[in-house]
Amino acid sequence: MNDINEKTATDVRQIVLDIIAEIAPDADLSKLRGGTSDADQTPLRDLLGLDSMDFLDIVMELRKQHHIDVPEADYPRLNTLQSCVEYLLPKFNGK
């Protein structure tokens, strides 16, 4: 049985989306808002025009808001929304 505090992939997806909305307030997130889609597999850099400073912002907000550290070597794992979820889900659940 899952821990009641354990995050689901949907939870983590929403957390990442909220952070992106915060750090890139002008970005059009409509393709990602409606639930999992092909857009989840599109590089965020291409889909939303995020730059390297934006990715550093995402890393910082994960650290500040959720105490999750993303080592520099793992930055490529934040390439798409789907890869973010796959990478971050175990971290959120302490695994």
Add this chain to the structure above:
Amino acid sequence: MEWSQRIVITGVGLVAPNGNSLAEFRKHLLEGCARIQRIDMRYMGLVLAGVCAFNATDYQTKKEIRTGTRAGSIGIYCAHKAIESSRLPWELLDKSRVGIYVGITEHGTVETENEVYQLSQFGYDTKYWNHHHNPRTVANNPAGEISINLGITGPHYTLGGACAGGNLGIIQGVQMLRLGEVDYALAGGVGESTGSFGIFAGFKNQGALAEHADPNKASRPFDRDRNGIVISEGGCLFTLERLDDALERNAKIYGEIVGYGINSDATNTVLPDSERQAECMRLALKKAELQPNDIDIVSTHATSTVEGDRRECQALRDVFKDAPNTHFNNTKSFIGHTMGAAGALELAGNLPSFEDKTIHPTINVDNLDPECELPNLVTHTPKKLQRANTILSNSFGMLGINSTVIVQRFNS
């Protein structure tokens, strides 16, 4: 002087606590409309301040605003407005021939305080220190944000001159145009000091922070009951260009910058020196080949501190002792001290005098300090002048930096 060496103002962009355009600012100066408010300052509670209410998203994305600085936003807004009002064919211009010269009192104080406060929420662990800190706090930030926003590839930098910064920006623009380094200059100053508790606390502990039950009466230069500075934010950038270029494109000319002076007291970090201030004004008059009596309007620097106002008045009485036509006013009585913006903003508010022959008053002088007596100090209400052809604008700053700019009505 050759026309290519004569520099004119062909655009004005500004934000002030009481107006976001020259027309609105001027209207409020003539109507006696001050706008000072109480704001909640970190660690201090309510303090008096002049805050600007412009819409930064008119020219910036939300992300630019989030990652940039308030000084950058103020500068960007002013730069766009200065270009718009100049009616330059902006899209066609060679942006490598545009220079950005922005006077500042300080920069980075606000951003550093904010970052240290954020860090305190995370036990001062520096892994939470924001990577935006360095680009936000480098000294060229306000000018650099303008460059990026407008795609200007000519030189951009700030001029740190304490509260003389705005004048230094103008003077730098004039010099670079005369040297032929650029064809157009966006020149003036910005101030964002209302975001810094340290600046408020510093003035307060120096006994120089204004307090008054009525916020709009707190900034009261020359009044016997003045008790200090009202710290404000603001900005003003002028479009400057060479006279021959301006005439060729039939530009509206707001005025010609005919003289300037910069010197140093070399005496004290905070107390000004009347003798050097007078010397600075004379330097500017000499460059302009004018006599004191040729000056119709003096825009005083006076910040509403007890000693500072007296010393400037002493210098003014010395320089203008034989100048019965010269009138004096003060803009800080309306908007407080906009720091790096002050010189440029206060000059801008007086420029329309060339058209309406009216000098706006100094407000809040209910009981004139006898040591601040000036012949023709205009108080309470505007005054119609016989002649309004020449403005001398003073801006002085800490560490004893003095600056004067003289602008004349342009007659074709």
